[in-house]
Amino acid sequence: MGLELYLDLLSQGCRMVYIFAKKNNIPFEFKHVELFKGQPYREEFGKVNILKKVPALKDGTFTLAESTAILLYLSQKYHTPDHWYPSDLQKRAQVDEYLSWHHTNIRANAPKTLWIKVLIPLFTGQTLPSEKLQNVLKELATSLKQFEEKFLQDKPFIVGSEISLADLVAIVELMQPIGVGCDIFEDRPKLLEWRSRVEEAVGKELFQEAHKMILNIKELRNIQVDPHLKEHLAPVLMKMLK
Amino acid sequence: MVIELYLDLLSQPCRALFIFAKKNNIPFEFKHVDLLKGQHSSEEFGKVNVLKKVPALKDGDFTLAESIAILLYLSRKFNTPDHWYPSDLQKRARVDEYLSWQHTAIREKGCQVFLTKVLVPFIIGQPFLPEKFEEAIKELNSVLKQFEEKFLQDKLFIAGSEISLADLVAIVELMQPVATGYNLFEKRPKLAEWRSRVEEAVGKMLFQQAHEMIMNVENLSTTPLSPELREQLKQQLLKH
Numbered sequence: 001m002g003l004e005l006y007l008d009l010l011s012q013g014c015r016m017v018y019i020f021a022k023k024n025n026i027p028f029e030f031k032h033v034e035l036f037k038g039q040p041y042r043e044e045f046g047k048v049n050i051l052k053k054v055p056a057l058k059d060g061t062f063t064l065a066e067s068t069a070i071l072l073y074l075s076q077k078y079h080t081p082d083h084w085y086p087s088d089l090q091k092r093a094q095v096d097e098y099l100s101w102h103h104t105n106i107r108a109n110a111p112k113t114l115w116i117k118v119l120i121p122l123f124t125g126q127t128l129p130s131e132k133l134q135n136v137l138k139e140l141a142t143s144l145k146q147f148e149e150k151f152l153q154d155k156p157f158i159v160g161s162e163i164s165l166a167d168l169v170a171i172v173e174l175m176q177p178i179g180v181g182c183d184i185f186e187d188r189p190k191l192l193e194w195r196s197r198v199e200e201a202v203g204k205e206l207f208q209e210a211h212k213m214i215l216n217i218k219e220l221r222n223i224q225v226d227p228h229l230k231e232h233l234a235p236v237l238m239k240m241l242k
Numbered sequence: 243m244v245i246e247l248y249l250d251l252l253s254q255p256c257r258a259l260f261i262f263a264k265k266n267n268i269p270f271e272f273k274h275v276d277l278l279k280g281q282h283s284s285e286e287f288g289k290v291n292v293l294k295k296v297p298a299l300k301d302g303d304f305t306l307a308e309s310i311a312i313l314l315y316l317s318r319k320f321n322t323p324d325h326w327y328p329s330d331l332q333k334r335a336r337v338d339e340y341l342s343w344q345h346t347a348i349r350e351k352g353c354q355v356f357l358t359k360v361l362v363p364f365i366i367g368q369p370f371l372p373e374k375f376e377e378a379i380k381e382l383n384s385v386l387k388q389f390e391e392k393f394l395q396d397k398l399f400i401a402g403s404e405i406s407l408a409d410l411v412a413i414v415e416l417m418q419p420v421a422t423g424y425n426l427f428e429k430r431p432k433l434a435e436w437r438s439r440v441e442e443a444v445g446k447m448l449f450q451q452a453h454e455m456i457m458n459v460e461n462l463s464t465t466p467l468s469p470e471l472r473e474q475l476k477q478q479l480l481k482h
Contacts, residue, residue: 050392051343062332065392069338076331089318090304096311101293103345150292150307 003028005070006048006056008035009213010220012111013067014055015172019202019210020071020165024080031058036225068099071165083162091159098151098158098166106147106173109140113177115237118217123230123237137182148190156197163201171198172210179214245270246300247312248290250277251455252462254349255309256297257414261444261452262313262407266322273300278365278462280471310341313407325404336401340393340408344415348389351382352415357479359422360459365467366476382419386426386433394436405443413440414452421456 005021005028007014021028033045033054042052049056049065057064057073064070075085086092116133120126147170151158158166174195177184185192199207247263247270249256263270275281275296282294291298291307299306299315306312317327328334355378363370389412393400400408416437419426427434441449455462467475 051388062335064335064339066339066342068342069335072338073331073335076334089315092318093306093311093315096314097306097308099342100308100310100345103342104350108346146293 001060004031004048004058005029006031006033006045006054006058008033008054009210010035010217011054012107012172012176015175015210015214016168017055017057017067017070017074019172019206020080020084020168021074022206022210023202024074024078024084026074026078026080036220036223036229068165068169071169075165083159084165086159086164091164094159095164095166099169101151102166102169102173105143106140106170109136109143110173110176112136113140113180113182114217117180117182118220120237122221122223123225123233133182137184140177140184144184144188144191148188152190152194157194157201163198167194167198168202171195175211175214179211179217243302245316246273246290247271248273248275248287248296248298248300250275250282250296251452252277252459253296254352254414254418255411257417257452257456258407258410259297259309259312259316261414261448262322262326262410263316264448264452265444266316266320266326268316268320268322278467280468280474283474310407310411313411317407325401326407326410328401328406333401333406337406337408340400341411343393344411347385348412348415351378351385352418354378355382355419355424356422359419359424361475361479364460364462366472366479368476379424382424382426386430390430390432394432398439399436399443405440409436409440410444413437413444417453417456421453421459 003026005017007018007030009015009018018030020026033056035054045056046052048058048063051065053065055065055067055070057070059077064073072085074080085095113133113136116128116136120128151166151170155161157163158170174184185195245268247259249260249272251257251260260272262268275287275298277296281287282296287298288294290300290305293307295307297307297309297312299312301319306315314327316322327337355375358371358375358378362368393408393412397403399405400412416426427437
């Protein structure tokens, strides 16, 4: 039995794993876990990841959750090119540093744009007041400022002259607001240039392919959401509506 | 030149680093950044970590933030025993998995309990809100359940039979709500046993030493804060 990756490309964590595996020609079976449909997968999927989140990996009897852990596992198992997770101690530390900071900064804010503009209306039929989005964009702006000042600086990529896992993790998260029409690259030329370099390094075709769903997210508006799922997510959404 | 670690032991990630360095006899200079005095906001510290957070490392000209990055850096540079970050691919993945998940789970919910019970009433001086505290406890309980069911299960430690960075990072975070008086180990025998094993593996004396400040945190509330500092902390903390 080969490597199985449980993915839904609407999810940032899934896109980074997908891009990384494809780019490095890592053979895997794409197990589609559709986030918005009640699928028979669900019970089976719980055995792969008890936390019931994507992405998840299954390698024989070994199962693994958390996109960062999956990326690191794949990079080591398949001996991917050094620049992804450099053997140089200090460069590697800089990748680790970004991967850690990312969780509670870029990742804390960027996804909320999708929740506010698409998912909450889809699940509850309500639209939130515009100030909610404004607040999220403000927080995101702070994170982006720190990203540019501390992590990117004047380098082509986060760690230096070559793309690494850090850039990949960052870019997929930042595509989430793009998908809902919040162009965070608009007034940030340095960030935009970095984005181009990342797309180039990954391969434009692969990048587009991975982002096709999120860039057409508005089509989700017509989707039939599984009522069970609606019920399950209601408390989460109520918290966001606060 | 010796490595400099910028720490305040009130902070969970600082404790993990302190314990790890001491346990492994890694020579370092303890640079105290007193959070309650607002020293993390100083220009001088900003040169070590522009994000103005502890912990931070300075190794010659090289500076590094984020406790996990620092732990990994030290483990590699000083070739610490394999069990801390196993070379076995699957065990290592288990450690990575926990270190990733914990940011928005154990760490986040543990911090929230500490914020509502101690930081807000005692340090910032705003009223204690019991509903907020109850909610924070509820959320913490939920992630504790996930911790036991997914990460610990019936193993001795998160990655298997030996302690790793995952257990260290977990335990220091769990001590934060404990310091507020919420004994989360009380009705969780499996978790309590794991805690004992971790303390044993780290060394009881070192564990106590690292946690002395936080376990006496309510005494610190008598330290007067300048009004500017109080306002600053209020701004930083009340985003939650």
